[in-house]
Amino acid sequence: MENPKIAIVLGATCAGCDYSLLDLPPEVLLDVLGKVEIVYWPTATDFKLEDLKAVPDGEIALTLYEGAVNNEENEELARISRQKSQNLLAFGACSCFGGLPGLANVTTREGLFRQAYLDAPSNESNGVTPLRVSTVDGHELTIPDTFDTVRALHQVVPVDYYLPGCPPPLDLIGEALTALVTGDLPPKGHVFGSSKSLCDECDRRKESKSIHELHGIHELIPDEEKCLLEQGILCLGPATRGGCGYPCVKMNLRCWGCMGPTPESIDQGANMLSALASVLGLDRETDLTDEAIEVLMKQVKDPLGFFYRFTMPTSLLKRAVRRNQ
Numbered sequence: 001m002e003n004p005k006i007a008i009v010l011g012a013t014c015a016g017c018d019y020s021l022l023d024l025p026p027e028v029l030l031d032v033l034g035k036v037e038i039v040y041w042p043t044a045t046d047f048k049l050e051d052l053k054a055v056p057d058g059e060i061a062l063t064l065y066e067g068a069v070n071n072e073e074n075e076e077l078a079r080i081s082r083q084k085s086q087n088l089l090a091f092g093a094c095s096c097f098g099g100l101p102g103l104a105n106v107t108t109r110e111g112l113f114r115q116a117y118l119d120a121p122s123n124e125s126n127g128v129t130p131l132r133v134s135t136v137d138g139h140e141l142t143i144p145d146t147f148d149t150v151r152a153l154h155q156v157v158p159v160d161y162y163l164p165g166c167p168p169p170l171d172l173i174g175e176a177l178t179a180l181v182t183g184d185l186p187p188k189g190h191v192f193g194s195s196k197s198l199c200d201e202c203d204r205r206k207e208s209k210s211i212h213e214l215h216g217i218h219e220l221i222p223d224e225e226k227c228l229l230e231q232g233i234l235c236l237g238p239a240t241r242g243g244c245g246y247p248c249v250k251m252n253l254r255c256w257g258c259m260g261p262t263p264e265s266i267d268q269g270a271n272m273l274s275a276l277a278s279v280l281g282l283d284r285e286t287d288l289t290d291e292a293i294e295v296l297m298k299q300v301k302d303p304l305g306f307f308y309r310f311t312m313p314t315s316l317l318k319r320a321v322r323r324n325q
């Protein structure tokens, strides 16, 4: 019997997700590699797009698509991946929710390029911006056109499975690959992760007490036993799906929410805003004036980057309203 074919496809990505494949315990990695046929993985070896296009439609048992969809090339790869695969898995937070590239949805393509190449204080491009088409040594080079709005994979093509995380937790990668090689894939739509929130799994002591002051993680050394949020440190655990083993919290760092929203939530940021209002005591009768509440909420530095760090494109907001609309 032939080994199942797999492909690992890169969209708008930092490639951290597929590098994490190499961090799998050797016994898991070698076991899986011995039982699959890799038909496309450009990070690992010299695969070309033509190799992927040459695979007959529907012949790949599982494609891991990593990264968001941010330009023409990402979209083409997403469509080819769907066409060639029996099962398509959104691999990592960028693919599942838009991830960090999705924060570009607060601006437009022009705004993004202006900030990246002209306005950023660290920029030394002397006003030079990338050309879409250029000629080098007689060869015409074209870079893919960037979209105005970053999308998650399922906003472009139907997706069968989701494996969130930035990068995805090794245990969950092992679970997904083992499910493939044993022919025991879960029902379509399954999210590899926990059905609980991170707070439900976190073993820090929670006393359900209200706080009135927020602190940056650099401003104090938190008590390692107590809930970070109850110490005034913005931790996204209440609004985040569990299953990662909360490595950040174990290192006395806050959770940034890379596993995405909890199963019952449709908007991680709104869910966290509600949890924060509760811990600040703003969801019940309060003596605080509107001005005092505003001062309190202004302690949340970079609210967009906190509430929607990984999920802007799949949130209820999706993107900022364009001025001309």
Ligand code: SF4
Binding pocket: 012, 013, 014, 015, 016, 017, 066, 067, 091, 092, 093, 094, 095, 099, 100, 165, 166, 167, 168
């Ligand atoms: S999810 Fe994280 S590690 Fe994976 S591509 Fe996106 S930014 Fe990189």
Ligand code: SF4
Binding pocket: 198, 199, 200, 202, 203, 204, 206, 226, 227, 228, 229, 230, 235, 236, 237, 238, 246, 249, 255
């Ligand atoms: S808010 Fe953070 S530290 Fe507190 S219980 Fe939840 S995950 Fe743990």
Ligand code: SF4
Binding pocket: 165, 166, 198, 240, 241, 244, 245, 246, 247, 248, 249, 254, 255, 256, 257, 258, 259, 260
């Ligand atoms: S603790 Fe939070 S940020 Fe860290 S891996 Fe888990 S979900 Fe991601």
